[in-house]
Amino acid sequence: MPADFEVQEVDDLATLESGLDALETTGVQEKRFTPKRVALKVAPAIFAIAVVLGIWQLLFALKIKPDYVIPSPQMVWNSFTAQWKLGMVWPAVQNSITRGFIGFALSVAIATPLGILISQVKFARLTLRPVLSGLQQLPSVAWVPAAIIWFGLSPSTIYCVVILGATPSIANGLAAGIDQIPPLYLRAAKVLGISGFSAVRQVVLPAAFPGYLNGLEQGWAFAWRSLMAAELIAVSPELGAGLGQLLEVGRTLGDMSLIVMSIFLILITGICVERLFFAPLRRRVLRARGLLVE
Amino acid sequence: MITTDQSVSLDINGISKRFPGGASIVLDNVSLSIAQGEFVCLLGASGCGKTTLLNLIAGLDVPSSGTITSNGRTSLIFQEPALFPWLTAGKNIELALKASGVERSKRKEKAQELLHLVHLDRSYDQRPHELSGGMKQRVAIARALAQESKILLLDEPFAALDAITRDFLHEEISRVWKERGLSIVFVTHNVREAVRLGQRVLLLSSRPGRVIREWNIDLAHPRNIDDPHVAVLASEITAELRQEIRRHAR
Numbered sequence: 001m002p003a004d005f006e007v008q009e010v011d012d013l014a015t016l017e018s019g020l021d022a023l024e025t026t027g028v029q030e031k032r033f034t035p036k037r038v039a040l041k042v043a044p045a046i047f048a049i050a051v052v053l054g055i056w057q058l059l060f061a062l063k064i065k066p067d068y069v070i071p072s073p074q075m076v077w078n079s080f081t082a083q084w085k086l087g088m089v090w091p092a093v094q095n096s097i098t099r100g101f102i103g104f105a106l107s108v109a110i111a112t113p114l115g116i117l118i119s120q121v122k123f124a125r126l127t128l129r130p131v132l133s134g135l136q137q138l139p140s141v142a143w144v145p146a147a148i149i150w151f152g153l154s155p156s157t158i159y160c161v162v163i164l165g166a167t168p169s170i171a172n173g174l175a176a177g178i179d180q181i182p183p184l185y186l187r188a189a190k191v192l193g194i195s196g197f198s199a200v201r202q203v204v205l206p207a208a209f210p211g212y213l214n215g216l217e218q219g220w221a222f223a224w225r226s227l228m229a230a231e232l233i234a235v236s237p238e239l240g241a242g243l244g245q246l247l248e249v250g251r252t253l254g255d256m257s258l259i260v261m262s263i264f265l266i267l268i269t270g271i272c273v274e275r276l277f278f279a280p281l282r283r284r285v286l287r288a289r290g291l292l293v294e
Numbered sequence: 295m296i297t298t299d300q301s302v303s304l305d306i307n308g309i310s311k312r313f314p315g316g317a318s319i320v321l322d323n324v325s326l327s328i329a330q331g332e333f334v335c336l337l338g339a340s341g342c343g344k345t346t347l348l349n350l351i352a353g354l355d356v357p358s359s360g361t362i363t364s365n366g367r368t369s370l371i372f373q374e375p376a377l378f379p380w381l382t383a384g385k386n387i388e389l390a391l392k393a394s395g396v397e398r399s400k401r402k403e404k405a406q407e408l409l410h411l412v413h414l415d416r417s418y419d420q421r422p423h424e425l426s427g428g429m430k431q432r433v434a435i436a437r438a439l440a441q442e443s444k445i446l447l448l449d450e451p452f453a454a455l456d457a458i459t460r461d462f463l464h465e466e467i468s469r470v471w472k473e474r475g476l477s478i479v480f481v482t483h484n485v486r487e488a489v490r491l492g493q494r495v496l497l498l499s500s501r502p503g504r505v506i507r508e509w510n511i512d513l514a515h516p517r518n519i520d521d522p523h524v525a526v527l528a529s530e531i532t533a534e535l536r537q538e539i540r541r542h543a544r
Contacts, residue, residue: 013465014413017428020462021414024426188376191352191369192441193393202389206380289379290423 071257076264079257083246092241093269096227099155099242100273103162104223111167111219115174115212116200129175132168140165140222141229153236158227165226166219173215177208213285217278224270243269302365303445303477304328304351309360311346320346322502323360328445330365333471333478335492337485337531339539343503344481348447351479366444373450375430377422383409383433384418390440408436411473412466428459432466439470445477452487461519464490468515485535489528490517497531499538507534 053073060072067075083089117124118132143161151157181204189195189203205212231244239245243266250258286292304327311321320343328334336344349355351362352370377386387405396404409415412432422430431451438446448467452460468491471478482488488495489511497507509531513523 013462013469017413017432017462017466020459021426021429024428024459025424184372184374184376185378187354188372188378190354192390192437194389198393203378206378209380288421290421 068254068256071260075257076260079255080261083258083261088241088246089265092243092246093265095240096231096243096266097269097273099158099231100162100220100224100227103159103227104166104220106159107163107166107170107219107223108216110163111170111215112174114167115171115178115215116205118171119175119178120200125175129172132171135164136168136172139229140226141233143226144230144233147230148234153234153239155239157234158230158239161230162223162226166223169222170212170215170219173218174208174212177211177215178204180211181207209285210289210291213278213282217274217282220273220278221270224273228266301330302327303330303332304365304368304479305361305363306347306351307361307363309347309350309357309362311343311350311355312358319502321350321357322504324498324503324505325360326496326505328477328479330444331475331477333468333480333491333493335488335495336479336481336498337483337488337495337535338498338503339483339500339535341500341503342498344483344498345449347503348449348479348481351445352447364445367441368445368447369438369441369443370447370449371431371434371438371451373453375422375427375434377430377433377437379422382419382421383414383425386422386433387437387440390437394441396440404440405436408439409433411439411470412436426459427455428463431455431463435467435470439474443476445479446471448478448480450482451480453482453484460487464519465516467491468517472515485528485532486519486524489524489531490519490521495531497534497538500542506538 056073060067060070064070071079080089114128114132118128119125140161143164144157147157147160151160185203185207186199189199194202227242228244228247231239231242232248235245235248243262246265247259247262250256250262283292306324306326309321309324310319312319324343324347326334336347338344346355348370350357351364352368354370377383378389381389384402384405387408388401391401391404392398406415406418409418412435414429414432414436417425417429417433422433425433434451451467452463455463464487467478467480470476480488480491492511495509495511496505497509498504499506509527511527513521517524
């Protein structure tokens with residue numbers, strides 16, 4: 001067969017394949033943020049908030065209970081502006097978020113090797129997994145009295161409770177993510193000659209990442225709840241202000257507006273962390289793998 | 295084990311495989327020798343131990359008895375492309391290059407060369423989910439070639455693809471085989487595919503798997519799926535395959 005015929009043949013296959021590839025792949029259109037799309041996403045949330053505020057205002061107007069039991073939205077707002085001017089609100093939010101993040105970061109640092117261990121070592125799986133599942137069921141507020149006796153009214157008490165609350169979810173999430181890796185990926189890694197520690201780092205962990213992310217999200221929710229429980233009970237001047245402590249101040253003063261305001265702050269802070277940190281991260285990971293349903 | 299005879303690429307000598315607990319033998323005394331640069335197709339119905347045999351050659355499993363000696367590294371390609379979805383096509387290939395000890399500075403260029411070889415020059419930055427089934431399998435071929443293996447093992451690699459794509463990939467694999475001077479063991483249950491691609495077609499029996507017949511196919515490459523010679527030989531082999539399947543009727 002003459003050489004130029006061979007070349008012709010190859011070129012032809014390249015063109016054919018290029019044509020078929022173009023037919024079989026449709027360019028993914030990136031959705032852009034247009035004012036209309038933003039409005040369509042935000043409008044339902046605003047509507048829901050308006051409905052809640054409306055019902056609340058109605059309950060207040062009906063005077064079923066005195067205003068120190070059910071304050072009006074206006075009273076709560078006034079309480080917020082007054083506390084803000086006194087410099088009570090921002091430091092409390094800042095303190096709680098900082099503690100939340102430090103506690104969460106410590107939990108991640110403990111839970112990640114633990115998750116790898118229980119998924120890779122049979123003995124660890126048999127012994128530690130039931131313990132972690134049990135701990136996941138235990139409300140972490142139960143640890144507060146013990147932690148106070150162990151560490152006194154110190155930041156260690158708060159971190160202890162947060163870590164005990166968040167670690168089991170993160171470790172279990174990672175272990176579940178590893179268990180759900182399609183065996184094909186592990187076979188492919190073996191065929192490519194990737195084994196041992198580099199297989200964990202280059203294949204097992206990236207493959208388990210969606211499950212790990214679920215664990216992290218749940219772990220954050222547990223960390224935030226545990227933090228509030230700890231702050232609510234562990235109140236002392238050297239611990240300084242946190243959102244939980246603000247709540248406790250409201251209770252001792254019998255100031256219902258302050259209590260409701262604190263609840264809102266805790267709620268909004270939690271939502272903000274989810275929306276600004278976890279939601280974009282999850283979207284990015286899922287989109288990169290083509291797992292996002294839009 | 296590495297053989298000293300340079301003309302032989304792969305030497306399988308009296309391999310048997312019995313799984314622990316399983317009463318039946320999956321592979322029974324299979325022997326075959328594959329020459330350097332030879333394209334061999336293994337054909338058989340379900341239960342002939344095709345996949346087991348490839349796993350043994352690839353070193354994913356050990357035989358109960360017998361020896362396998364090979365001259366150079368082997369790469370295995372599955373029916374599913376098995377690309378890692380968290381990496382782009384280019385990075386999937388670079389991971390294989392890294393595992394084969396290619397230094398960092400050369401990886402990107404080599405990955406692009408390999409993508410060029412399978413006509414996917416523009417897919418370096420594409421994610422597996424953005425590729426069609428055929429494109430993914432071509433990336434998988436490029437990734438297997440990244441290991442600088444001399445022996446390519448393919449386990450029904452095109453079975454999940456549509457007819458048009460499969461036809462193109464037949465051309466692709468025979469071109470890559472020639473260009474790279476590879477030895478190929480291609481497992482399939484598609485008789486036409488075996489005849490179109492193989493220089494030698496081996497028919498395996500089922501339960502247990504044994505080599506029961508072999509055909510040398512002297513037609514020049516690249517072959518056409520509609521070539522009358524291919525069709526004639528394919529119907530002869532199909533008759534034999536049916537005979538083997540009929541034997542299992544109760």
